[in-house]
Amino acid sequence: MSFTREQLESAMSEKLSKSDTIKLRNKHIGQACQLFYRSDPLKIVRGQGQYMFDEMGTRYLDCINNVAHVGHCHPKVVRAGSLQMATISTNNRFLHDELVQCAKTLTSKMPGDLSVCFFVNSGSEANDLALRLARNYTKRRDVITLDHAYHGHLTAVMEVSPYKFNQPGGEPKPDYVHVAPCPDVYRGKYVDKEHPGEDMAELYCAPIVEVCKKLQAQGKGVAAFIAESLQSCGGQIIPPAGYFRAVYDAVHAAGGLTIADEVQVGFGRVGTHYWAFETQDVVPDIVTVAKPMGNGHPVGAVVTTPEIAHAFYATGVAYFNTYGGNPVSCAIANAVMRVIEEEGLQENARSVGDYLLKKCLEFSKEFDIIGDVRGVGLFVGIELVKNRETREPDTKSAHWVVNRMKSLHKVLVSSDGPNDNVIKLKPPMCFNQENADQFLQAFRECLAMLVKEGNDAHFMVGADAEQNTSTMFENRQRLIKSS
Ligand SMILES: Cc1ncc(COP(=O)(O)O)c(C=O)c1O
Structure with missing residues (x-):
């Protein structure tokens, strides 16, 4: 078009x-x-x-616009969206090829068992749903987040976003949310110059181990650890090598799930890998994606394992999202992923x-x-x-x-x-x-x-x-x- x-x-x-x-x-x-x-x-x-x-x-x-991932108004993305708008846009209760193709391509980029998608309209919705999946699977409520993190504007994700709730006038942090130090080796709790030769990943993981132990001792356990794979709002933070491996091990040992927020940093931005969490050689239980996925069009997704998705289904409460996974959004996301490949x-x-x-x-x-x-x-x-x-x-x-x-x-x-x-x-x-x-x-x-x-x-x-x-x-x- x-x-x-x-x-x-x-x-x-x-x-x-x-x-x-x-x-x-x-x-x-x-x-x-x-x-x-x-x-x-x-x-x-x-x-x-x-x-x-x-x-x-x-x-x-x-x-600054990481949302316009493949470039503002990329002709192939505009064409895919316009063509689909001129054809049909409806909800995901009808079969549509763009939806299943989008899920197939997205999951083909994921490691491990991350093969099931839920489509949403934004990063906030994606993280909100990720928390629901984790809480449902673990039957627990407590979440560990990182200082200065931002995970979206909905009520449940504002609760895990110190970037927002720490402002005057912010809602007080609920007691089921636990804030661990941001692994910023330049300005964070542990800085490289004061800890020469030490394992910074271990230093930054230790507070998380402590929270896990405390919650286990209280009989609460951990539902999830949520973090951006590279913290963006927190000041473009690159965590020390081995950090996520150590944290994921601690959280899993406490029975919790790991959520990687790739809303800002996914889809090849880090260059060496398609997903930023891959730079740390870990496989999250749940991955959330949005912003770049639609090149400016509102579309996002939660990607998880069949087991976690099945536990959500087993509640008997169906998941319905009027716009999540509509054919126009999916056609656009498919075009974005194609352009990333075609244009290297x-x-x-x-x-x-x-x-x-x-x-x-x-x-x-x-x-x-x-x-x-x-x-x-x-x-x-x-x-x-x-x-x-x-x-x-x-x-x-x-x-x-x-x-x-x-x-x-x-x-x-x-x-x-x-x-x-x-x-x-x-x-x-x-x-x-x-x-x-x-x-x-x-x-x-x-x-x-x-x-x-x-x-x-x-x-x-x-x-x-x-x-x-x-x-x-x-x-x-x-x-x-x-x-
Ligand atoms: C890391 C991260 N997660 C989630 C969100 C929320 O995404 P949205 O604004 O699409 O709801 C943002 C938005 O800036 C973000 O930076």
Whole structure:
């Protein structure tokens, strides 16, 4: 299905001036829905590949949209979705080939016994269902999660998301949720420089072993351990080698199940493997996927073993999800998985990701403000610090860089982590070496300006960083101060 040039131009033409769009948004959209670049938000009217275009036609290099996995508006994905919309979209109580083919392809990418799918509409729904499956299978309630984790916005997944519930105004953590330290060897509970030569995986696993023992002694046991295979909201964290193996062993020994949240990091992003958990050589009991699966269309899935799926069926309560697994979503997911293969995007993530990481590491030799560079494939984090020795986070400079990159260089990056000082990159998988060079040149200019001007740089282009500081970060700072 294709559209004429006139149809496309009409779809992207401005129906409202930017200021009217802002006015209507302020009036009718809940204030809790926050914008990027709040003092000068972007109005994006078109996307193509790794680029986004605003209402003036300005092109931005997109380094942050991992959802547009195979590239914004990939023609094969658009075609598959349009064609299926023009044919039939109904629910999964009718037989449809796109549904079973999607399940077949998805499970063919999974190791072990992970062969049964439940289709959903989002990452939140996927994790919510994963918790239900685990609680049903184990007949237990207690869940272990990692500090700074985010697993979605539904009630049950907010309960296992310290990234949200630790904000002032967040719901208190239920007593059946247990938070273990995030395995961040640069800034976490155990840092590499204070534990030279020690097994960091073991150090970070020990608190989980303790929770398991405590819950067993209380006769409660563990229902599940849930974690992102690489923590993204927590600041692009790469856990130490052997961490998940040790944790999974401990959780299994306590009778619990393991849930790998691949909502951000799955589908080849890490380059060396299709799933990020594979980098740790483990096989989870349940895997949740969403975001990149639909390239912008809402589709997700929970993949598990026949045994866990059967126990859910045996309750006698049928699982029905009106939109989960509809033929349009499945046709789109099938197209996404085909494009990843056809265009060698996993390999692209590996080679471009390696190049990007190498160059950022070179920058860290030149610029003291870079405290740490970490990443795998097209999942990279650059931590900015005021002092390399103390590792004091430089949040202000991170915000400044994010804003200058956008306003001066037309490159979109974001900041994240508990201190919001990690510059985070997770671009569409078609991001190429030329794009990496564009990012690097722009980033280098920002770093050089910070060196040249010191704190005065904060008053130059991108000074709106101050106002753009996200409410989330302000809230976290208030929490730290008041505690
Ligand atoms: C790791 C992770 N899990 C789950 C979710 C929730 O996904 P969704 O927004 O599709 O509900 C997110 C969203 O950002 C996420 O980052």
